[in-house]
Amino acid sequence: MQQNPRRVVQPLDWPALVAETIRRRKEEGMTQVQHAALAGVGRTTVVAFDQGDTSISLSRALAILGVVGLVAENRTSPQDAFVAACRQRWAELVAALAEDAPARQPHGNYSFDYEVTGPIARLSPKRLVEILEKSVVRYSGCPPFWVPTKPELAPVPVEDGVECWLGNPRADRVFDDAAHSDYWRASTEGQFYLQRGYQEDGADVLQPGTFFDVTLPIWRAGEGLSHAARVARSMATEDDVKIRFRARYTGLDGRDLATWAKPVDRSLIVGVHRSRLPEAHLAVEAAVGRIEDDLAGVVHDLLRPLYERFGGYVLERDLVERELREMKSRGE
Numbered sequence: 576m577q578q579n580p581r582r583v584v585q586p587l588d589w590p591a592l593v594a595e596t597i598r599r600r601k602e603e604g605m606t607q608v609q610h611a612a613l614a615g616v617g618r619t620t621v622v623a624f625d626q627g628d629t630s631i632s633l634s635r636a637l638a639i640l641g642v643v644g645l646v647a648e649n650r651t652s653p654q655d656a657f658v659a660a661c662r663q664r665w666a667e668l669v670a671a672l673a674e675d676a677p678a679r680q681p682h683g684n685y686s687f688d689y690e691v692t693g694p695i696a697r698l699s700p701k702r703l704v705e706i707l708e709k710s711v712v713r714y715s716g717c718p719p720f721w722v723p724t725k726p727e728l729a730p731v732p733v734e735d736g737v738e739c740w741l742g743n744p745r746a747d748r749v750f751d752d753a754a755h756s757d758y759w760r761a762s763t764e765g766q767f768y769l770q771r772g773y774q775e776d777g778a779d780v781l782q783p784g785t786f787f788d789v790t791l792p793i794w795r796a797g798e799g800l801s802h803a804a805r806v807a808r809s810m811a812t813e814d815d816v817k818i819r820f821r822a823r824y825t826g827l828d829g830r831d832l833a834t835w836a837k838p839v840d841r842s843l844i845v846g847v848h849r850s851r852l853p854e855a856h857l858a859v860e861a862a863v864g865r866i867e868d869d870l871a872g873v874v875h876d877l878l879r880p881l882y883e884r885f886g887g888y889v890l891e892r893d894l895v896e897r898e899l900r901e902m903k904s905r906g907e
Contacts, residue, residue: 678742682784683826693816
């Protein structure tokens with residue numbers, strides 16, 4: 576009887592992993608203190624790691640490795656499987672497009688995924704779309720999970736809910752840049768995913784992929800979390816519900832932090848703050864009530880590690896509060 580071939584897993588070369596971690600940290604310009612903060616561990620743990628100490632816990636070691644991109648994405652949880660399916664579906668949709676098509680988001684993208692945890696109602700796809708429509712708030716001209724009505728752009732049923740692709744080349748679209756080519760998917764089980772290209776990489780930009788705006792992520796995260804809270808309120812059968820919210824930013828390597836959206840605010844950035852890492856993976860968990868009452872605190876908790884990747888830039892809470900006040904003042 577023919578046996579299935581076994582996949583050979585190479586022994587773990589711990590000294591090489593430690594050396595590569597230190598090399599990447601130095602390349603990024605991070606200190607041990609900054610590395611520890613990003614990993615959520617103490618500085619003494621990073622020092623022990625650098626010395627090759629194998630007695631530190633596996634979870635802390637993985638956190639240290641993850642900061643410099645040396646841990647593969649874990650897809651074992653239901654939410655991870657949902658996100659993996661969404662990304663695979665997006666790849667299928669853009670496969671026929673030209674390599675440089677804006678809808679491919681060739682210079683990178685950001686994605687939000689979240690799940691509502693707690694008692695929620697079982698919904699039909701139709702009711703889910705109604706909730707999504709009701710939850711959209713136009714803080715800016717490009718709200719997350721916007722529900723278009725044109726037939727070629729409108730959400731369509733999938734096995735676990737609905738999906739929507741604004742990058743459809745057959746659609747009559749006003750904008751065809753990466754920032755208006757969203758792919759989103761929503762599950763009747765309370766799982767949501769959104770992927771979008773960067774505004775900084777638009778057709779009117781001289782050098783796409785070279786800079787990263789300092790204020791836009793605050794607005795986008797504020798919009799995403801506000802949307803999640805509104806959806807959760809509509810789905811929940813009890814008050815005790817939480818949001819597990821994650822963000823991923825790709826194509827960061829070599830980008831400089833800039834005041835592109837607000838060029839008059841040049842004082843926000845002193846010197847050059849460049850990312851040496853290609854991606855950032857962020858997460859926060861919060862009760863819906865906290866998102867509603869302390870949005871700035873939740874956004875600050877989520878985004879602080881992202882900004883630290885840009886040469887150790889410190890995201891001040893005052894800046895987050897200021898930007899979100901302006902965002903809300905423009906809302907419906």
